[in-house]
Amino acid sequence: MKANVKGIGWVTSGGMGYGRNSDRFSMDYAILPRLTRAMVFEKPNRNFGRMDEYSRLGLAAVSQALKDAGLHEWNEKRNIGVIASTVFGCLHTDIEYYETVMPQDGILASPNLFAYTLPSSFLGEIALCYGLTGTSYIVNEQTHTGLDGLKIAMECIACQDAESMLAGVCDLGSPELLGMEERILPGAVFLVVEKIKEVEPTEYGQLTMDHNGDIRLNDKEVGDLKSLVQMCLYNLNAGK
């Protein structure tokens, strides 16, 4: 199973960026930037203001990836899907919502917050914003490599469900209130992967997946999504 990497975008503690813009990519446990509409969109976006933080994070990273792949502008809806891995999903929003439920027997429960208490809600925002009608859903993996979404996206391309897919991770990190021990790198990172149309790989490289689900980039083994992005960016810079 093969696919080309066509674009990469991210929002991490190191900032927001995309590959061909020569932005520096780093991912650690530091605090994520607080996203505003103006950072993500040049023009007004009526939905951004009402979104929860998790949705803003995912949408911003996808926006960067689409920009990198030259797919951010559109006139007609497109058969592109989004498969995103997450560990904590929208738990921060769940907490925020539940705190509106507890007083006064739920009379003050917020309908706007409830709409974002599904980890997949932001995929709807992405679909709406960029006219994407393809297969889109969330996977919660136990291995925490961040690669399960990419594997599914590659399968979608192999099965001719779509020619281009977005795949990546989106996590705000563990909510403090729950006192969980799980440590996950906060941030959102998305790749645009596409069906191979030309013999030569793109500047980022060519992905292959074997029968066991192991992923390689230009024949080099890939351990997790963060290292995959680093390998892609290395290839891009080496080719300049």
Add this chain to the structure above:
Amino acid sequence: MNPVWIVDASTVTAFGDNLGQLWQGLMEGRTMVRPVQRFPVKGYHSNSAALIEDLVSSGNQSLIHTMVERVFEKSEKIPVDSYLITATAKSGIDNMEKLYKAGSADTRDILLSALPGIITQKFGLKREGINISAACASSTVALARAAGLIAAGMAESVAVCSLDFITEFVFSGFSALKVMSRGPSRPFDKERSGLSLGDGAVYILLMSSKRAKKENRSHLGSVIGWGIANDAAHITSPAKDGSGLILAVNKSLETAGIKHDSISAINAHGTGTVYNDLMELTAVNSIFRGRNVPVHSIKGAIGHTLGAAGGIEVAIGLKALEEQVIPPTTGFKHPEKGAAGLVSSKPKEISGNYLLTTNSGFGGINVALVLQRDTGV
């Protein structure tokens, strides 16, 4: 493509812990939507849901553990080499509530990856499973993925398990959105006013026909088509023109390699909300172009079981194909425009080998599956 067989199916709903009880309750047109005792409902738009009355958790654990025990109680063990795909919208959220109310709970159960973890451990599966979260279409997506893996020769055996249960968190949210019916929901009825919620769990084991024959497994039916599409129109409301659902259905028919006129019945999402049902009727009438293909919904009887809904409906769809009859749509009396001749308050005989089952959800997702009955060939 390798043929994909369903070889085992079990359900837990308000009707009871087996598929036979569910089928009987549906065929009798009964509803299990009753006043809620599980949590206070004084401040909400509705006071009823189809809850499993004796559903209790143990200590700090989430209800997930109880539901998992019950759905697998009468099933054979999952083969240890199987892929595991679970599906849930909000299971585990009961432990977040518990944390607030009682001060302690097992927080590991709150993560959506808890469900595959619990099942992997229970059966000693060789590989770790994943959970799929796609709102109210979660289990339908899981089944589509399971079928795709087997059809492509990437897996021989895939276990799909899905569950969701109603907590105050979920109930209050649908109430706040003002999409709940005060009494039992009435899908496709012109006087419908919203949905009813319900508890549900489902387990479905899929195998390649080759593996199933080798192991002498029952053939309950096959999944021959699947399609997923997004409306790209709104976050909580469906596309009025049904464009996403039409796309998903067309994809599923294309995978199945059949035309729409081969479909003998449709298990619709049929939530009973004004906009969902209208959207579905628009899509069905557009795809089937005036052909009166029987349509039914089971949500007036067992409520909307959220992520588990699609899986439970597949189990019912297989039974309908086997019996060549679809259950009545409980709560349906006066047809919404476009529903006359399609939806019925009585069981309806069908004739044919293929049934279409569809689900839609928040975020604009639509999923369609084509089921084929065991024709003994």
